[in-house]
Amino acid sequence: MTDDRIYTAALIIIGNEILSGRTQDANLAYVANGLNKSGVRLAEVRVVPDIDTKIIKAVNELRIENDYVFTTGGIGPTHDDITSHSIAAAFGVKVIRHPDAEKLLRDHYGADINDSRLKMAEVPEGSDLIPNPVSRAPGFRITNVHVLAGVPRIMKAQFDGVCLQLAGGKPVKSRSLVAHLAESVMAEELGKIQERYPSSDVGSYPFMRAGKSGTAIVVRDIEQVTVDAVIEEVRTMMTGFGVEPEVEVQL
Amino acid sequence: MTDDRIYTAALIIIGNEILSGRTQDANLAYVANGLNKSGVRLAEVRVVPDIDTKIIKAVNELRIENDYVFTTGGIGPTHDDITSHSIAAAFGVKVIRHPDAEKLLRDHYGADINDSRLKMAEVPEGSDLIPNPVSRAPGFRITNVHVLAGVPRIMKAQFDGVCLQLAGGKPVKSRSLVAHLAESVMAEELGKIQERYPSSDVGSYPFMRAGKSGTAIVVRDIEQVTVDAVIEEVRTMMTGFGVEPEVEVQL
Numbered sequence: 001m002t003d004d005r006i007y008t009a010a011l012i013i014i015g016n017e018i019l020s021g022r023t024q025d026a027n028l029a030y031v032a033n034g035l036n037k038s039g040v041r042l043a044e045v046r047v048v049p050d051i052d053t054k055i056i057k058a059v060n061e062l063r064i065e066n067d068y069v070f071t072t073g074g075i076g077p078t079h080d081d082i083t084s085h086s087i088a089a090a091f092g093v094k095v096i097r098h099p100d101a102e103k104l105l106r107d108h109y110g111a112d113i114n115d116s117r118l119k120m121a122e123v124p125e126g127s128d129l130i131p132n133p134v135s136r137a138p139g140f141r142i143t144n145v146h147v148l149a150g151v152p153r154i155m156k157a158q159f160d161g162v163c164l165q166l167a168g169g170k171p172v173k174s175r176s177l178v179a180h181l182a183e184s185v186m187a188e189e190l191g192k193i194q195e196r197y198p199s200s201d202v203g204s205y206p207f208m209r210a211g212k213s214g215t216a217i218v219v220r221d222i223e224q225v226t227v228d229a230v231i232e233e234v235r236t237m238m239t240g241f242g243v244e245p246e247v248e249v250q251l
Numbered sequence: 252m253t254d255d256r257i258y259t260a261a262l263i264i265i266g267n268e269i270l271s272g273r274t275q276d277a278n279l280a281y282v283a284n285g286l287n288k289s290g291v292r293l294a295e296v297r298v299v300p301d302i303d304t305k306i307i308k309a310v311n312e313l314r315i316e317n318d319y320v321f322t323t324g325g326i327g328p329t330h331d332d333i334t335s336h337s338i339a340a341a342f343g344v345k346v347i348r349h350p351d352a353e354k355l356l357r358d359h360y361g362a363d364i365n366d367s368r369l370k371m372a373e374v375p376e377g378s379d380l381i382p383n384p385v386s387r388a389p390g391f392r393i394t395n396v397h398v399l400a401g402v403p404r405i406m407k408a409q410f411d412g413v414c415l416q417l418a419g420g421k422p423v424k425s426r427s428l429v430a431h432l433a434e435s436v437m438a439e440e441l442g443k444i445q446e447r448y449p450s451s452d453v454g455s456y457p458f459m460r461a462g463k464s465g466t467a468i469v470v471r472d473i474e475q476v477t478v479d480a481v482i483e484e485v486r487t488m489m490t491g492f493g494v495e496p497e498v499e500v501q502l
Contacts, residue, residue: 017456019293020425021283022469025276026342028298032272042270044305046297047279050454054295075436079442084303116438134459153459174271184328191330203301204329208404219272219317249379 007138007168008043009035010062014073014083015150016050026152027072034159040068046181050074055086063090063145065110068166073150075139077116083147084140087157096125100193101138108136122230123147133157170222177245179238182206189237190217197230199223258419259294260286261313265324265334266401267301275401278323284408290419291319301325306337314341314396319417321410324401326390328367335391338398339375341354347376359387365479374398384408420472426482428496430489433457440488441468446480448472 009032013030025047032042043066055074063069088095095150101121106113120137123129128160130139130146134154141149141162146160183190184202194202200221207214219230238245256458260485262282268274276298281377283293294317296310299305314320325334339346352372357364371388373379381397382391385405392413400410445453451472458465470481489496 016454017393018279019283019296020423020469020471021280021287021293022425022427023456024280028269029272029275032270036272043300045264045296049294056439076457077438079438079445081455092410096450114435114439117435119438120435151457151459162407172271174273175274184365184368184371187328187330187370188365194330201267203331204327204401206327206400207270218268218271220271236318 005169008066009040009068009069009070010043010060010066011045011046013045013053014050014071015047016080016150018047018073019049019052027150027155029161030152030156031070031072034163035166036172038166039171040166041172050080050082052082052086052089055083056081056090056092059090059145060089061067063127063143066145069145071147072155075120075137075147076117076150076166077137081119084122084124087142087145087147087247090145091124091126093125093142097121097124098127098129098138098140098236099230101129104136104138116209129184130158130159131239131245133161137176163220172201172220172222173224173227174218174220175227176218177231177234177238177247178214179241179243180212181238181241181243181246182213183215184249185241186215186217186237189240190234193230193237196233197226200226200230202234252291256420258319258417260291260293261294261316261317263306263320263322264296264298264307264401265301265311265322266298267331269298269324270300278401278406281403281407282321282323282410285414286417286419287423289414289417290422291417292423299403301333302341303333303337306334307341310338310341310396314393314394316353317488318395320396320399321413322396323406326371326388326398326400328370328388332370334398335373338393338396342375342377342393343394344376344393346373346442348372349374349378349380349389349391352380355387355389374465381409382412386413423471423473424475424478425469425471425483426478426498427467428479428482428485428489428498429465429467430494430496431463431490432492432494433464436492437466437468437488440491441485444481444484444488447484448477450474451477451481453481454495 123140127140127142203218207215221227331482374391376393378393454469472478
């Protein structure tokens with residue numbers, strides 16, 4: 001299902017380990033790319049600590065401003081896993097032990113089930129479960145807020161499942177050109193190209209690698225034909241400055 | 252200068268390239284670790300697009316809530332570099348061409364100076380410059396908001412300079428232990444340890460790598476003696492579950 005309006009999402013990364021610098025986030029780019037393919041634009045990301053008031057504030061601000069909210073982290077069995085209770089508080093509902101989640105966990109752990117493991121069956125009342133094909137303990141969705149694990153392998157499996165069901169607009173198309181040219185050389189001409197194509201997003205990203213500096217120009221638009229037209233103008237501009245651009249290898 | 256209160260900072264990452272998934276952020280962990288050493292805790296991170304209203308809102312919320320705010324990105328010469336104007340709008344001041352910045356740029360570019368390059372001398376009125384030893388175009392500070400480049404090599408050089416001058420509290424000490432134990436096995440005992448040491452932050456981080464799962468327990472406190480005491484309790488607990496923990500290699 002696609003239409004012409006722009007769908008947006010926000011991502012809330014919950015975890016002291018990201019804010020302390022101990023762990024490098026590995027989920028943001030995956031979520032961004034997956035949403036693009038579903039025609040949803042990632043509009044904002046917040047990284048918040050394991051503090052309920054911070055989580056509640058971020059959820060309540062972002063779920064109103066966006067079509068979708070995703071959270072990662074804080075849904076495990078330990079004392080620092082406070083996401084379920086915080087989301088419930090954000091919605092003003094109580095936390096229940098979801099019968100389907102409890103059954104999943106009891107089947108998975110058998111005789112090794114314990115209270116800490118059963119904590120992973122606790123969700124805000126009114127939630128639907130989000131399957132976890134990797135380690136069973138499910139995520140959940142309440143209205144437009146999707147609560148996922150923090151461990152990247154689990155998060156990705158959960159997110160891929162959710163993505164298949166999202167309503168979105170047209171996916172954003174993009175192409176880019178790279179040239180060993182300073183962006184300040186191109187800036188004026190590039191600004192004019194942006195003005196001629198107001199529907200497009202013309203981004204300029206300087207880089208330094210392997211001792212050489214240059215600029216990547218990335219063009220995004222929901223219409224492929226527009227992306228192609230803008231890219232040709234950028235190419236003409238770059239060759240006008242005496243540099244043959246390279247097509248950027250997409251990661 | 253150190254005292255006993257907790258100093259906090261927020262980081263605002265400005266850039267469509269992060270939100271689109273094109274670029275993996277490389278600045279968050281560096282800022283977090285640098286702040287830790289200065290006795291400042293990174294309390295929140297936001298990633299916002301190149302849209303002035305979004306930048307203004309984030310700056311004005313976070314500069315009130317925190318001792319320091321850092322922004323990265325959007326201070327180059329192109330049309331999508333709108334950070335200076337957005338920060339000026341957040342403070343309700345006008346943008347001026349800073350004479351010292353203009354001189355730096357004119358000295359650096361010589362005859363190749365142009366209007367786009369001079370745009371990098373534009374800062375909110377009342378700002379101090381933040382030196383850029385890599386490529387000259389400076390960042391700036393206005394009250395507690397520090398505006399840095401997005402390119403990691405430049406950002407790091409600017410940030411290191413700023414860090415030397417920050418007032419902070421006591422740096423946070425941390426140690427961690429890793430065991431091939433599910434966190435749900437340890438959860439109950441770990442919660443009791445956390446209760447006995449309320450000043451400490453006892454984090455539990457499950458992982459899966461190379462086909463083996465396990466949990467890293469990270470203990471943080473401003474007192475090294477407390478960190479050491481908590482780590483010994485965690486070690487005793489892990490060996491009680493029949494697993495000899497490993498000392499985690501810090502990245």
